Each structure stands twice: as structure tokens, then as C-alpha cells.
Amino acid sequence: MKLTGAQILMEILKEEGVDTIFGFPGGVVIDIYDELAKTDIKHILVRHEQGAVHAADGYARAGSKVGVCLVTSGPGATNTVTGIACAYMDSIPMVIFTGQVPTQLIGNDAFQEVDIVGITRPCTKHNYLVKRTEDLAGIVKEAFFIAASGRPGPVLIDIPKDVSSTKITYKPSKKIELKSYSPTYNPNMKQLHKAVKLIKDAKKPIIFAGGGVVLSGGSKELTELAHKTRIPVTCSLMGLGVFPGTDPLWLGMVGMHGTYRANMCTGDCDLIVAVGVRFDDRVTGKTGTFAPNAKIVHIDIDPTSISKNIPATVPVVGDCKITLGHLNELLDEESLGDLNTKRKKWLDQIDLWKSTNPLAYKQKDIIKPQYVVEKLYELTKGEAIITTEVGQNQMWAAQYYHFTKPNHFITSGGLGVMGFGLPAAIGAQLACPDKLVVDIAGDGSIQMNIQEMATAKQYGLPVKIVILNNRYLGMVRQWQELFYGKRYSGTNMEHAPDFVKLAEAYGAVGLRAVKPEEVESVLKKGLSSPETVIMEFVIEREECVYPMVPAGAPITEMLLA
Amino acid sequence: MAEQKYILSILVDNQPGVLSRIVGLFGGRGYNIESLSVAATIDPLVARITLVTMANKPVVEQIIKQLHKLINVIKVYELTEASYVQREMALVKVQAKPEHRAEILRIVDIFRCKVVDVGQEHYTLEITGDEDKMTAVLNLLKPIGIKEIAKTGIIALFRESK
């Protein structure tokens, strides 16, 4: 069979089950676009390549699939970098195709030539420049395999124009052979036996779960472990939803803006069962003082995550779901004693922390952002897929929307990309057409990828955008208020577009609430609309996110109000 | 924790861009490279990188794990704690004034170096050996006058069992 590179690419995409591609065309990918139009694959034309990558990211997170992007060379490729770095930090499976100038022009500073493989080397799991059409099929298959296996991540494939236009005799490709890549899925049982012993002996244990549990689909096993052992659970930002936020054993999120009780637990506990986490600095605060009394069982598929920041007592390399499954089985064979008595003192202590310092706010005459998120939670019964922007809005979303299922909280955790939420919501809505998808946004962040409103409209995607408008780059302003003598340098965003009119200009619905009593009706109206909707909430300008642990301080030393 | 020298022997796919992934990893994560040497192995598809780094134990463990994580890295050996042979080679241009020539040749003889080029006023010596020998020879040559040096990094292999 004689096929062009572009045709071969389509064959492999079909083989890999790709149904949606987020992209933006240009000169060197015209051959690919020409073939793409002949397939059943849905192409979502975004308005900026960064939007394509975040949308593929949201699609991957909500749908537990590999996200796919296609962009042109040069500026098209460089525009993807933020999105790729974001997916890399959060371990999201993704394949990004970039066009490249023809092979004979590479290295000549040709029009729209850029060394995107060089640029993205440190922010991809792996990347490729395809030099011959003959290599294309194998590389693409390999890329999908690498992206989705082990600790997932983005893989970029740079395809020169002539590679996609050249015709070769195509033989459907053989199996992938990777000499040096074989992730460890099954844990070392000896290590798990050690973990069981620590769990049995612990008096004040906690479970700390993160994004790795979401990615491995291990939420059920994690919940089983907690219930079986009656160990309370906290999550990193990335882990929210793997354990029901309504469960009595739920501690809330841990970290810089974690709950009082979750942070206090880390200071007091004698065992942390850490699953699919990497002890990021936003979680640990000052590492030297983190969990001073705790032994640490650390389960992760990526050996580099273990003992990188916090030394593990029992390191366990393995897939979170598989490992938790084994751990549960081992625990079933043990007698754990009367857990109610055994845990009473510890759980009572936690209840005390909870009752003395709960997450709280007072709704007076100006809308409080926490109130908006809480109302949103009530009205959606905790069932919505929530994406966020970055800043205070993101933290209020994490604190006041009580996630009960994994894959429902989609946020840029590692890189913290303002402008992530709207395109991610678009991707999530495409992955889950029947779900309500809401972007909880800040007024600053939403303006970073607002152009994707047009994408949402073009494809009839009824995403809902809740803007918590404080007319500030609120999170930075909060730091300035607390640590820089209220000198608000470069954070006042007094001038913003009229978001209601802006929504209308895009052909979407725009709603605004200025008074607390309008919040519920605006939410009800907006959420029930079949349209793309922007709901703007004019909130208390100088509201802060609490608790807050100053950067670099011990995680148990929180500012509470 | 105290830093010490670690010798890593890294087998990689012999492809363009692989070295830059490794160097990029060290640069990006703030690890240090004391020396580096690269060449294809007997299998042309595989290259061996011998890399010397100064680090403490937890950092070198992290370095090894990070290296393993790169798709093109096939194997990483940490030689420091095993029994291994190591060599470095240097080409040294020394000033060879008539009154020093005999001394230079004596050093060459004792340390089994070679004179590979002789000019009007300079000898170029080839020195091969482990680090200790290299330091010893260079210390002896310094007072005589070293004009230029070109040095390879360390290359090293495990010793096979006898």
C-alpha cells in the first residue's frame, strides 16, 4: 500500500482510538489537515495553540484518555510550550504533533523554523523529530505508549513537511520495542509487608493521596484502605476527589492553603501512607520540619518521586491502584483489632482541631467568593466537573467544593497556569458531553485565554464560567497585603472588560451578581442554561484565602484570618 | 551531607539529541558535571557515557533515578563503590629548555608516558593513567613549565571477577 506520511498518521491515529484532536493549522501541516478532514476524527479549531494544549489536557483528565494536539511549526509550536509544561508537571498523557519545515531546510533558519524538540526537551516525557516517513508509524505508536504508560506525560512529535507529504510503501507496523523503558507496575511484596506492619503499629496515622491515585484509577482501592483501617485521609490539590469530601474520615486538603486539621495532622501523626504524591513544596512547607514524628510509606510509580523531598521509611515503587489492591488484600489477612477504640483518641483530636478552626467566612453585604463556591456546590450537588484558573479562585474552589469523585477537579497544580481553566473546560466538556462543566475563574486569569469563548460557541459547548471578580490579581495581592506592607504593586486590575457584554459579544450568555442575594438566582439561571454562560460575581475585593502558610514556613504554622 | 566524587557509566541509545537530554537534565536540576566522555560501544546502536559528578548520597541516588527515567537511557552503573578500572589521558605541552630535557625524559620513563611530538622548545607528552598518576605527573611537570594541556574525562569499566 502506497501512502503519504499524512495518510499513515491517520491510520495510526485510528488504531490508537483517537476521536478528537485540538489544533490550529499552518503551512507545514496542510497535508495532515487535508487527510484529517477525510477521517471521522473530530477536529476542534481553537483560537490559540495554548488553548489547544490545555483543552487536550482537560479532555485527557476528564475522560482518562490521551489528549491529542496538532499545530504548525514556529509560532504554532512555541505557543504550545506553556500547555506542554503544564501537562508535564501534572503528568497528563498527551501527544502533541508539531509541523516542521522540510528536512532539507532544518538548521537554516528557514521561515517559521524553530527547534521545538530542543525547546521542549525538559518539559516533555519524551520527544521526537521524525526524519523519514518510514519512521513515522513506529514513532507515533511509541509516543502513544510512552504518553499513557508508567507515570504519564506529554510526548511531542515534530513532523517536517516533506515527511508528511512523501509517499512510501506502508506496512502496518509491528510491535513497539523499547529497550530501556519498562515502568514498574507491580510492587515489591516484601516492601508491602513492611508497610502493613507500620500500619498495624501506628497510633496516629494518616493517608495522604495525590494525583497519582487519580491517574491510576485507584480511588476505590484508596477509599477501601481508609475504611478498612479507619485512617483519616488528606489529599494534595491534585488528589482532590479520590476520597469523598463528605466522608467522616476526610481531613480536607493539606498544604499552603490546606485545612487546619490536615496540616496539624502532618505535624502530629506517627505514620503517613503517601500514595501518588511527590511532596511538593506547596504541601510540605519547610521540609526540615515536615512530619517530624512520622514514618513514611511512599507508594508511587515514579521512583524519582520517592525520597526526593521527604525521605521514605518504606519506599514502594508501583502503580497506585495495583499496589493499593495488594495492600488491601494483605490487610484483610491481618487482625487490626478494635479500630474504634484504637483510633478514638486520634480521631477525637482531629475533631477538636476541626471544631476550633473550621474553614469559615462571614457573608455580609458584599459577596464572598467562598459563598459563591459553596452555593455552586449545593446547586450542582457536587456532581459538576470543576476546572479552575489559578490564584485565590483556585484555592476557594479546592476548599469549598467538596469533591466526591476523581476526575472531577481539573486544575493546573504543578505549573499553576493562569488561563488554564476555560480551555480545559472545553476539553472536559468534549470528553463528557453529558456532564455539567464549570470553570471557576479569576478576573485576571480568564482574560488570558478568553478567546476560547469562540471555540466553545463554535462547537456548541455549554461550559459555564464563574468569574470571582475582585478586580485584583488577588493571590499576589494577598501576599502583598500580608508580607509586603500592603504595597499593591502591579496587581490592581481596575480596568476589565464588561464581562456580561463580552459574553454577549461572543454569542454566549452573560450574567452578573453584585449583591449576595443575587448569587443563587444567577447561578441557577446560568447553570440551567443550555448555552455557554459567563457568570460574573463582583466579590469583596480584599478577601484572603485562609488558612495560609507563608512560603518556607513549617506547614503547621498557619495564618488563620 | 558531605559531597564526594561519583563515577557513573551510562549506556544510552546512540542517537542524536541523547547527550543533550543528559546534559540538559544535569543543567536543569542543578547537578554538577566534573567530566564527561562519550563514544559508541562495540554495538553501534549503543553509546557509553562516563560521567563524573560531585554530589552527596541522596543527590546521586536522585541523579541515577532521573537518568533511568530518560527514555533513551538503557542502563546506569554507579562505579564508585564497585571495583573498577579507570583511565584518563592528557596531552601536555611542556617547555623543554636544554637543561630540563633529561628531567622530562626521566619523568616520561618513570611514569610510562610517551613523547608524541618534539619541537624546538617544547615536548608534547601523552600521559595515560588513573587520576592519582595524572596528578603526580602534572605536579612534577608544572615547575618545568606547562604551556598547554588537553585532557579527556575519566573513562571507566567494572572489573570482571577473576
Ligand SMILES: Cc1ncc(C[n+]2csc(CCOP(=O)(O)OP(=O)(O)O)c2C)c(N)n1
Ligand atoms: C501565566 C501566569 N502568570 C502569572 C502567574 C502568577 N499569579 C499567580 S495567581 C495570580 C493572580 C491571579 O489573578 P486572578 O485570575 O484575578 O485570580 P484571583 O487570585 O484574583 O482569584 C498571578 C498573577 C501565574 N500563576 N500564571
Ligand SMILES: [Mg+2]
Ligand atoms: Mg482576581
